[in-house]
Amino acid sequence: MIVKVCVGSSCHLKGSYAVIENFKKLIEKYNVSDKVELQASFCLGRCSTGVTVLADDRFIDGVNENNTEEIFVKEIMSSLK
Amino acid sequence: MRIFDTNVQQIKYEVLKALIRNAYENNIDNIYVDIPKMISPGPKANLRCCIYKERAILQERIKLALGGDKNNPNVIEVLDIACDECPIGGVFVTQACRGCIFHGCAEACPKGAISIIDKKAVIDKSKCIECGLCKKACPYNAIIEQHRPCVMSCKVKAITMDENKKAKIDNDKCISCGACVYQCPFGAIADKSFVMETIDILKNSNENKNYKVYAVIAPSIVSQFKYARIEQVVSGIHKLGFHQVVEAALGADITLYHEVNEFKEKGLLTTSCCPSFVMYVEKYFPEFRQYISSSVSPMVETAKLIKSSDKTAKVVFIGPCTSKKMEYKTEKANKYIDSVISFEELQAFFDARDVDVTKLDDTVLDNASFYGRIFAKSGGIARGVKDVSESMGIKGVNPVAMNGIDECKLNLLKLKIKKSEYNFFEGMACDGGCLNGALCLHHGPKNLADVDRYGNEAKEKTIDNSVKLYKLANGIKDEEETGKK
Numbered sequence: 001m002i003v004k005v006c007v008g009s010s011c012h013l014k015g016s017y018a019v020i021e022n023f024k025k026l027i028e029k030y031n032v033s034d035k036v037e038l039q040a041s042f043c044l045g046r047c048s049t050g051v052t053v054l055a056d057d058r059f060i061d062g063v064n065e066n067n068t069e070e071i072f073v074k075e076i077m078s079s080l081k
Numbered sequence: 082m083r084i085f086d087t088n089v090q091q092i093k094y095e096v097l098k099a100l101i102r103n104a105y106e107n108n109i110d111n112i113y114v115d116i117p118k119m120i121s122p123g124p125k126a127n128l129r130c131c132i133y134k135e136r137a138i139l140q141e142r143i144k145l146a147l148g149g150d151k152n153n154p155n156v157i158e159v160l161d162i163a164c165d166e167c168p169i170g171g172v173f174v175t176q177a178c179r180g181c182i183f184h185g186c187a188e189a190c191p192k193g194a195i196s197i198i199d200k201k202a203v204i205d206k207s208k209c210i211e212c213g214l215c216k217k218a219c220p221y222n223a224i225i226e227q228h229r230p231c232v233m234s235c236k237v238k239a240i241t242m243d244e245n246k247k248a249k250i251d252n253d254k255c256i257s258c259g260a261c262v263y264q265c266p267f268g269a270i271a272d273k274s275f276v277m278e279t280i281d282i283l284k285n286s287n288e289n290k291n292y293k294v295y296a297v298i299a300p301s302i303v304s305q306f307k308y309a310r311i312e313q314v315v316s317g318i319h320k321l322g323f324h325q326v327v328e329a330a331l332g333a334d335i336t337l338y339h340e341v342n343e344f345k346e347k348g349l350l351t352t353s354c355c356p357s358f359v360m361y362v363e364k365y366f367p368e369f370r371q372y373i374s375s376s377v378s379p380m381v382e383t384a385k386l387i388k389s390s391d392k393t394a395k396v397v398f399i400g401p402c403t404s405k406k407m408e409y410k411t412e413k414a415n416k417y418i419d420s421v422i423s424f425e426e427l428q429a430f431f432d433a434r435d436v437d438v439t440k441l442d443d444t445v446l447d448n449a450s451f452y453g454r455i456f457a458k459s460g461g462i463a464r465g466v467k468d469v470s471e472s473m474g475i476k477g478v479n480p481v482a483m484n485g486i487d488e489c490k491l492n493l494l495k496l497k498i499k500k501s502e503y504n505f506f507e508g509m510a511c512d513g514g515c516l517n518g519a520l521c522l523h524h525g526p527k528n529l530a531d532v533d534r535y536g537n538e539a540k541e542k543t544i545d546n547s548v549k550l551y552k553l554a555n556g557i558k559d560e561e562e563t564g565k566k
Binding site: 004007009010012013017038039040041042045 | 325327387390546549553554
């Protein structure tokens with residue numbers, strides 16, 4: 001699965017770099033580095049509900065530094081085969 | 082409010098604006114007739130000897146706006162009929178000569194070129210070496226020195242006169258810095274435009290549905306478009322049909338990171354951000370070629386990052402620079418940059434598309450760090466290199482900021498004879514750096530304060546997050562980083 005974190009100006013200001021750092025750690029913690037590829041993306045066009053994450057072709061809105069793990073488990077781990 | 086410094090810029094802008102408007106109305110069959118008539122309606126000529134010459138020159142400007150002479154690799158061209166064949170008097174005696182008995186001019190001349198005929202000073206041109214000493218000696222300021230502005234502006238002596246006294250550019254010597262473009266008072270030397278290419282990219286994207294179009298903006302933009310806030314200008318660029326605006330300063334952060342690492346390897350380095358400076362080193366100091374940073378410029382670095390996350394993206398660079406129009410055609414850049422337009426051309430775009438940026442809401446712009454943003458001024462890279470190398474634990478970097486080609490020449494000559502105390506050479510062809518680029522709307526000392534303020538407003542005070550982005554895009558893990566830890 002390709003997970004893209006938006007680093008457009010709006011999401012950047014809402015803390016996308018912290019989200020990226022968290023994702024990096026979580027990918028190691030859950031040992032899924034062979035299944036999840038983390039990327040950054042310029043504006044995904046959903047500035048009002050950022051930080052926006054695109055998991056393959058599915059948008060996940062409202063990610064922040066504090067809910068990253070919850071979202072990672074619920075939205076990403078669950079859809080890995 | 083006056084937007085441009087000079088009337089020459091204003092005329093170029095009028096042509097571009099009319100052309101862009103016609104292109105969007107799909108009405109370009111008669112532009113060579115319609116646009117000159119519209120700009121110069123007559124019946125009297127305002128600028129040249131007659132209305133027909135005025136219109137003929139406008140036709141030449143339209144040709145340049147459409148991309149110019151395809152057989153000429155240079156982006157800077159002379160408009161023959163616009164060149165006024167300025168006199169090349171050099172040093173000469175004016176009517177103000179009082180015919181004094183002091184004869185200080187003749188005394189001062191080291192070549193004995195001045196004689197007194199009918200009580201007035203006369204210079205023998207075959208002996209005169211144009212040293213200017215007679216000019217200084219005359220108590221009446223009756224001797225003056227006049228040179229062609231184009232020749233004076235060109236620091237690499239690429240401009241000469243042809244047999245018809247028209248300016249001629251030697252492409253082998255020219256570094257495409259654009260100084261002559263800004264300084265020719267008749268607008269007879271101008272830059273080619275790629276606005277038509279940009280319009281095609283925007284139109285064919287079908288409102289970013291077929292592919293997305295990104296604008297990469299040079300950091301010097303903050304000293305321009307002063308009638309609005311930078312955040313409104315960004316909104317305006319969106320309105321023109323761009324999907325997103327990204328700061329070239331983001332790429333500058335990454336360039337900085339590369340250059341510090343490369344310095345560690347080589348121990349001596351020159352920057353590669355300014356394409357005119359790179360051309361200058363290659364043409365005039367080829368022995369230092371190996372020390373030119375192998376990093377791509379911030380423009381290209383930013384576009385690379387965009388294209389790594391969006392494979393079908395198209396990228397248009399917007400800047401103050403004539404030589405970026407050269408750079409993007411090179412092998413290093415053409416995969417990443419699809420077109421380049423100038424600030425002058427952006428202004429024409431806004432007005433042709435009836436985008437009044439002063440009426441728009443703000444769009445936030447915050448991708449880059451303090452260091453990336455101050456790349457726009459002379460000394461910005463040198464400052465960044467010093468701080469970043471310290472934070473990465475790399476010692477011994479001693480940078481110098483070379484401001485304009487004259488300073489570049491001086492410092493590289495010193496280096497050549499091994500008399501330089503420096504080992505990192507920041508080179509910028511324009512005096513003051515990009516904030517005084519040839520295609521800025523206006524030039525002046527205030528631009529510097531704007532760039533400094535913009536740098537200080539950056540949320541990121543270090544380049545760390547920009548570098549993270551670069552590593553993520555290229556699959557580099559933090560542990561592989563050199564220098565740190």
